[in-house]
Amino acid sequence: MNHLPLFLEIKDRPVLVVGGGEAAARRVETALKAGARVTVVATEAGPALKETAKRDGVDLEEREFRAADVEGRVLVFVATGDDDLNRRVSSLARDAGIPVNVADRLSLCTFIMPAVIDRSPVLVAVSSGGEAPILSRVLRARLETFVPAGIGRRRFWEDFIDGPIAEYILAGQEDAARNLLDETLDKAAEEQKAGQPSNPEGEVYLVGSGPGDPDLLTFRALRLMQRADVVLHDRLVPDGILDLVRRDAERIFVGKKPGDHTLRQEEISRLMIDLARRGKRVLRLKSGDPFVFGRGGEEIEALSSEGxxxxVVPGITAANGCASYAGIPLTHRDHAQSCMFVTGHMKDGRLDLNWRAMAQPSQTLVVYMGLRSLPEFTKRLIAHGADPATPAAIVDNGTRDQQQVITGALDGLAALAADAALAGPATIIIGDVVTLRDKLSWFKPRAGDNGGG
Ligand SMILES: C[S@@+](CC[C@H](N)C(=O)[O-])C[C@H]1O[C@@H](n2cnc3c(N)ncnc32)[C@H](O)[C@@H]1O
Structure with missing residues (x-):
């Protein structure tokens, strides 16, 4: 910590400001807000300062600075274009033990001014120690969003802190950030003058929500869920996650049960495009990861071609979530040197997969959407050389309160699944790593998990 953060009481105390420009006028305003008695010394006072000087509590003296001016002050602000004068005042104040701030001259300051969010009596001050002023402004803007304000204003700040300005700053491109910030502020000011904010451009957030446990959401997912105007969600996204979407966002269920799509894929894409064109921030919430058996790629292809x-926000895919919560390390080095994710979803009643590659030893096979085709799947895998005794697990409702895990040999797995009458969604893990579950199982769902068969 390079500076000690303080809130100083200067009500009715004497403060000196040296300088006649706008920066000096702003310091006077700040000191007045805190109730100080301000003396301003400037050889030539500009219009802004002259205006401010009309206020009670300000004494403007248009003359040369004198060493005696610092005496008896509790604070000294300097904002002149004359660097010799800046240095002189700074050193006089230091010698007298008076805190001094010189505008844009960090090395001459003994205190710096933070960016302030004034919600008196609450004050929030943000500082980067003078090293990254833009970053302080962005953080200040972020704090602004916590303050109830008109929707237009909130949207402005949200776009500001989550948009390209923040991205530039995080990428270290401060100049680009400053230019864009100025442009954005000018635009907002024009809109305010015209009395009608322009219809903001909508956008789509393709967000992976993980396999079900809300704790597995990413911070970014949660942030965008809080920003969205409308959410399009699938059957596999549970209520516990939907509850975290902004309360007043419109919710549209777009289905997607196997073979029973409430809306067809093209209709979902069309809906997203229409909503975004109307200026909405559209949250497309998908289970797991949007790019793993989620058709997320097709959805953004449609968006991309419409401009x-x-x-895209990645999510924890079912394979990872189920494996972790079932205590099955997918690539434990004693058992597996590779891991393959495949779909057991039948196309036109057929399973069209690379059986030979899947039947290799020393690898783990994770099957998505494989519950229905399990009898056929296991039969063909064994026919292509897989050992019928290969350990396997079915993780049903993985990571959720209803998680159930069934384990058994590959050749008996389909019968076990049928007996258990699993409801799905279920992910199947095949390979020697499954044996580790006996030792590594840790998750205790509130209902369900039979502890492994
Ligand atoms: C259409 S895919 C979507 C996959 C998703 N994009 C992902 O990355 O997890 C649906 C399949 O994901 C798997 N799945 C999703 N959530 C699951 C869960 N909580 N437990 C077990 N399997 C799950 C099941 O195999 C289900 O049939």
């Missing part, structure tokens, strides 16, 4: 801005 709709979008961003």
């Amino acid at each position: 709709i801005p979008f961003q």
Whole structure:
């Protein structure tokens, strides 16, 4: 910590400001807000300062600075274009033990001014120690969003802190950030003058929500869920996650049960495009990861060809979530040197897969959407050389309160699944790593998990 953060009481105390420009006028305003008695010394006072000087509590003296001016002050602000004068005042104040701030001259300051969010009596001050002023402004803007305000204003700040300005700053491109910030502020000011904010451009957030446990959401997912105007969600996204979407966001269920799609894929894409064109921030919430058996790629292809801005947030895919919560390390080095994710979903009643590659030893096979085709799947895998005794697990409702895990040999797995009448969604893990579950199982769902068969 390079500076000690303090809130100083200067009500009715004497403060000196040296300088006649706008920066000096702003310091006077700040000191007045805190109730100080301000003396301003400037050889030539500019219009802004002259205006401010009309207020009670300000004494403007248009003359040369004198060493005696610092005497008896509790604070000294300097904002002149004359660097010799800046240095002189700074050193006089230091010698007298008076805190001094010189505008844009960090090395001459003994205190710096933070960016302030004034919600008196609450004050929030943000500082980067003078090293990254833009970053302080962005953080200040972020704090602004916590303050109840008109929707237009909130949207402005949200776009500001989550949009390209913040991205530039995080990428270290401060100049680009400053230019864009100025442009954005000018635009907002024009809109305010015209009295009508322009219809903001919508965008789509393609967000992976993980396998079900809300704790597995990413911070970014949660942030965008809080920003969305409308959410399009699938059957596999549980209520516990939907509850975290902004309360007043519109919710549209777009289904997607195997073979029973409430909306067809093209209709979902069309809906997203229409909503974004109307200026909405559209949250497309998908289970697991949007790019793993999630058709997320097709959805953003449609957006991209229509020029709709979008961003993609990865989620924890079912394979990872189920494996972790079932205590099955997918690539434990004693058992597996590779791991393959495949779909057991039948196309036109057929399973069209690379059986030979899947039947290799020393690898782990994770099967998505494989419950229905399990009898056929296991039969063909064994026919292509897999050992019928290969350990296997079915993780049903993985990571959720209803998680159930069934384990058994590959050749008996389909019968075990039928007996258990699993409801799905279920992920199947095949390979020697499954044996580790006996030792590594840790998750205790509130209902369900039979502890492994
Ligand atoms: C259409 S895919 C979507 C996969 C998703 N994009 C992902 O990355 O997890 C649906 C399949 O994911 C798996 N799945 C999703 N959530 C699951 C869960 N909580 N437990 C077990 N399997 C799950 C099941 O195999 C299900 O049939």
